[in-house]
Amino acid sequence: MDSLRRKTYSFKLVIPWFVIFILFFMGPTLAGFYFAFTNWNLTDANFVGLANFKEIFSNPSMSGAFTNTFFFMIVTVVVKVTVAMLLAILVNQKLKTQNFLRGAFFFPVLMTFVATGVIFKALLHPETGFINTMLSTIGLESLAMGWLIDPDIVMLSIAGIDIWKGLGFNMVIFLAGLQSISKEYYEAAEIDGASAWQRFRNITFPLLTPILHANIILTVIQGMKVFDLVLVTTGGGPGYSSVVINTFVFDAFSMGRYGLAVSGELLLFIIIVLFTIILRIFLGKRERRYGF
Amino acid sequence: MGSKKIKKLLLEVFGLSLSLIILIPFYITIVNSLKTTAEAAVPDLSLPKEILWSNYIEVFERARVGLAFLNSSTITFISVALIILLGAPVAFVIQRNKSKLSKAVLGLLLIGLMITPSIVPLVYVLETLQLTGTKIGVILIYIGLFSPISVFLMHEYLKGLPTELDEAALMDGCGPLRLFYQIIFPMMLPIIATVSIFSFIMVWNDFMMPIYFLSGSDNITLPLTIYFFQGQYSSQWNFIFANVVIVTLPVLLVYLFAQRYIIDGMASGAVKG
DSSP: OHHHHHHHTOGGGTHHHHHHHIIIIIHHHHHHHHHTTBOOOSSOOOBOTTHHHHHHHHOHHHHHHHHHHHHHHHHHHHHHHHHHHHHHHHTTSOOTTHHHHHHHHHGGGGSOHHHHHHHHHHHTOTTTOHHHHHHHHTTOGGGOOOTTTOTTTHHHHHHHHHHHHHHHHHHHHHHHHHHTSOHHHHHHHHHTTOOHHHHIIIIIHHHTHHHHHHHHHHHHHHHHTOOHHHHHHTTTOSTTTTOOHHHHHHHHHHTTOHHHHHHHHHHHHHHHHHHHHHHHHHHHHHHHHTTO | OHHHHHHHHHHHHHHHHHHHHHHHHHHHHHHHTTSOTTGGGSOOSOOOSSOOTHHHHHHHHHTTHHHHHHHHHHHHHHHHHHHHHHHHHHHHHHHHOOSHHHHHHHHHHHHHHHSOOOSTTHHHHHHHTTOTTOHHHHHHHHHHHHHHHHHHHHHHHHTTSOTHHHHHHHHTTOOHHHIIIIIIHHHTHHHHHHHHHHHHHHHHHOOHHHHHHTTTSTTOOHHHHHHHHHHHSTTOHHHHHHHHHHHHHHHHHHHHHHHHHHHHHHHHHHHHO
8 A cells, every 4th residue: 555655646746846846935045045145246146244234234225124114014913903803893793785895895905016006106195195185175184294205104104005905804814713703602692691892802802812813923924025015105215214124125136236135035034934933932822821 | 673773784884984995096096097197187086077998098008018918917827827737736645645755845835835935046046047037937936936825725625535535546447647637636626716816816916026027028017017107107197097907907807706715715825824
């Protein structure tokens, strides 16, 4: 049986995929650990030690990217996870419009980021944008802002666009979680006369724990990897006020400074791995406390 | 009973008003894509004085949308086909052949699911294989990038297909390749549908690989056309919006026909991944 198994489930079938996966995914990623310490450009690739990393942290066109990326990540994680949970509960209420609502909230997830970015570039334009013209029509001129051109709020605006686009993704995951909670809990709670808040606090929220954690980790990773949206809406500007890690990597790449670009990617890689490990440990403890 | 009904009605109204936040930007995009440039200079809620379908034809020429449409379709179709055709046997072998090697491959897949790959070193791979700026190069990158999640989901699905099936087929003298392609593969169609749609959307929408590896070439894809067009003709919103609609429409169509698959796929992919 053993030899038959080997013949039937032959690893020959794995080889084509394996070669592509190594050449175009694993290999380059591992090679990055070497290239990050070289001055690899269009002509040569000499070992330069930590020079790239020193440059990243001393050059304002790159060093600010870390704070900007962290800020973006934290805002999007907090808002997306909390709002998506409430939204999932709302569209899980057996409303007549539930299919329409789910579809509407989810659709932006399926759009390309470039399209979303361009639409909001139009809507957030300081003079001609819908948001500002609407605000002044209803007498709230004071709230009209230079959404994407004011260095103080540009990161917040981009985070807002990302939330608009990505919320449905988190909602759908929460929805899957909500639908896996047995109805018996709610029936029992109803008999005991529990209020809506008590049902949420003592049934829904604790039973959503693993889904909540999956959502947090996924959104943290997505947030750290932000790229398209920034490139399309501001290109990192005004000045360097919305540069993120992936955009300075792209800028370095465009200038042919591949070594520098790879060291940016390596830093992002390390940050994401660290965050994932820390979150898994911390959230794992929390899960065990809830008995998962 | 009465108060419960009112509560529900209030929730419906609340939900619908919230959905306006999503719908208004789409509405503005569509109505303004049909106006003249002057009319769309301040994109608002008003309907076009005269519906200009010709904007769509003009943007096809000006933004090289026709070429990009063809490129996007080719790249997406071949990538998805290869992700399935190369990935499904992998899922099958590592799920059925419970050896150390299959555990190792599965481990590699899981690492591929968790880490974010480096993009820039791909320059080296593409140059070495003389694939710089080609469709094939980008297709191979997509297979590397999106196959881990696909293979993983197919692997999970195969756990539900009993091995007795394989044994019966083998007893009847069915060879290994026939077993896979004639018996197992057809039974995997539901998960293959999910994985295909999932991969279609990821590849179709991807902006990062084209901007890195295809931007100067004749192999530009649709998301790139929006990016370059808005850089070149900023504030000609009617054309920019028409471009956005063209890029988004195929995804909307797929979504309307396969809503279930997409939502289930996203949810299970996210939670398991």
